[in-house]
Amino acid sequence: MPEQCDPRPYDALLLLSFGGPEGPDDVVPFLENVTRGRGIPRERLKEVGQHYFLFGGVSPINAQNRELLDALREDFAENGLDLPVYWGNRNWAPYLTDTLRTMVHDGHRRIAVLATSAYASYSGCRQYRENLADALTALKAEGLEPPRVDKLRHYFNHPGLLRPMIDGVLASLAALPAPVRDGAHLAFTTHSIPTAAADTSGTPAEHTQDGAGGAYVAQHLDAARVIADAVRDRTGVDHPWRLVYQSRSGAPHIPWLEPDICDHLEAAHADGVPAVVMVPVGFVSDHMEVKYDLDTEAAAKAAELGLPVTRSATVGADPRFAAAVRDLLLERAAAERGATPQRCALGALGAGHDLCPVGCCPARSPRPAAAGADWPGPVAEARA
Ligand SMILES: CC1=C(CCC(=O)O)c2cc3nc(cc4[nH]c(cc5[nH]c(cc1n2)c(C)c5CCC(=O)O)c(CCC(=O)O)c4C)C(CCC(=O)O)=C3C
Numbered sequence: 136m137p138e139q140c141d142p143r144p145y146d147a148l149l150l151l152s153f154g155g156p157e158g159p160d161d162v163v164p165f166l167e168n169v170t171r172g173r174g175i176p177r178e179r180l181k182e183v184g185q186h187y188f189l190f191g192g193v194s195p196i197n198a199q200n201r202e203l204l205d206a207l208r209e210d211f212a213e214n215g216l217d218l219p220v221y222w223g224n225r226n227w228a229p230y231l232t233d234t235l236r237t238m239v240h241d242g243h244r245r246i247a248v249l250a251t252s253a254y255a256s257y258s259g260c261r262q263y264r265e266n267l268a269d270a271l272t273a274l275k276a277e278g279l280e281p282p283r284v285d286k287l288r289h290y291f292n293h294p295g296l297l298r299p300m301i302d303g304v305l306a307s308l309a310a311l312p313a314p315v316r317d318g319a320h321l322a323f324t325t326h327s328i329p330t331a332a333a334d335t336s337g338t339p340a341e342h343t344q345d346g347a348g349g350a351y352v353a354q355h356l357d358a359a360r361v362i363a364d365a366v367r368d369r370t371g372v373d374h375p376w377r378l379v380y381q382s383r384s385g386a387p388h389i390p391w392l393e394p395d396i397c398d399h400l401e402a403a404h405a406d407g408v409p410a411v412v413m414v415p416v417g418f419v420s421d422h423m424e425v426k427y428d429l430d431t432e433a434a435a436k437a438a439e440l441g442l443p444v445t446r447s448a449t450v451g452a453d454p455r456f457a458a459a460v461r462d463l464l465l466e467r468a469a470a471e472r473g474a475t476p477q478r479c480a481l482g483a484l485g486a487g488h489d490l491c492p493v494g495c496c497p498a499r500s501p502r503p504a505a506a507g508a509d510w511p512g513p514v515a516e517a518r519a
């Protein structure tokens with residue numbers, strides 16, 4: 136029998152994700168949910184709808200999350216962690232509010248939340264905290280006593296995320312034709328966001344100016360460097376690398392992080408780079424941004440150029456990632472009990488904060504966000 140792990144004060148874990156359509160009829164309402172009030176050009180939406188229709192209107196993200204739920208439950212059971220795991224989404228069923236309502240009915244009062252975004256940014260962090268605030272407010276309006284929700288820290292530098300990615304890059308290098316393998320460049324890729332959002336990502340102390348990218352870019356560079364260094368140590372070959380971006384939306388006159396992966400492939404080819412491994416460092420599963428924007432669009436661009444490319448695996452439901460989630464949860468539980476837990480992190484930035492401070496990844500127009508120092512409630516009051 137494994138030793139019992141102590142999850143107190145938590146009585147449940149909530150996996151909080153983006154959600155995606157599960158059939159052709161879901162695509163348009165899903166996109167309406169995603170883009171409500173976010174000023175995305177109609178043309179871009181039509182185009183993105185086509186990406187989903189190409190895959191039968193089914194995003195891979197929900198299946199990926201179901202696999203992760205299975206992996207988490209298995210890991211918890213094997214390690215004596217007796218904690219139920221729930222799943223709720225921002226943009227599609229199971230919707231966050233419905234899941235939280237079920238959790239309250241099941242008697243849960245103190246909930247740890249793992250978002251499927253590993254990095255700081257408005258879209259990947261604060262927007263999930265806004266979704267939690269909206270859900271808690273909705274439950275209160277229904278006459279329920281809202282539970283307390285705590286969002287687990289950013290995990291972009293956790294070994295349980297980075298080690299599977301390192302293995303993925305090694306496998307993708309091995310899959311390249313031998314004559315171009317040693318000369319291959321690594322293109323670490325993540326979701327582009329407006330440079331204004333990048334500059335204000337992370338805590339106020341991490342904000343930057345003039346498109347330097349704030350915590351969002353700094354965290355991706357840190358993760359990429361760990362992976363590139365490990366790959367060099369394992370192969371004995373120093374593969375040049377760069378952080379690039381994908382999946383840009385928004386109006387063309389608003390600056391977003393660049394270069395785009397497809398432009399990068401063109402430039403690399405023009406520079407005589409013999410091959411590229413695309414490393415989706417910004418994503419934790421093979422969802423649509425990976426399956427369409429990389430495996431379909433960027434792969435077609437590479438084929439047109441005659442540039443050999445491979446794409447390395449995301450962490451998905453890797454048991455090492457499930458173990459990392461257990462580690463993050465037990466770490467936070469210990470901290471909430473007043474202990475000083477060891478916090479696993481690779482790279483130069485170290486383990487990030489538990490509680491987002493005021494001004495972390497601000498929204499364009501301020502809205503209530505739970506699970507941070509600016510959320511009215513026991514946490515903010517205790518620290519005030
Ligand atoms: C930083 C970031 C992540 C990574 C962190 C995280 O994982 O959360 C992410 C993930 C995802 N983004 C996704 C899908 C979409 N994102 C969109 C639009 C946008 N994303 C943005 C940023 C991010 N997005 C931004 C700044 C916009 C512009 C509108 C706005 O300011 O909000 C749109 C609208 C159409 C378009 O313009 O592309 C769609 C359909 C899916 C689901 C994929 C699937 O279905 O498998 C996932 C996991």
Ligand SMILES: [Fe+2]
Binds near residue numbers: 326
């Ligand atoms: Fe997105």
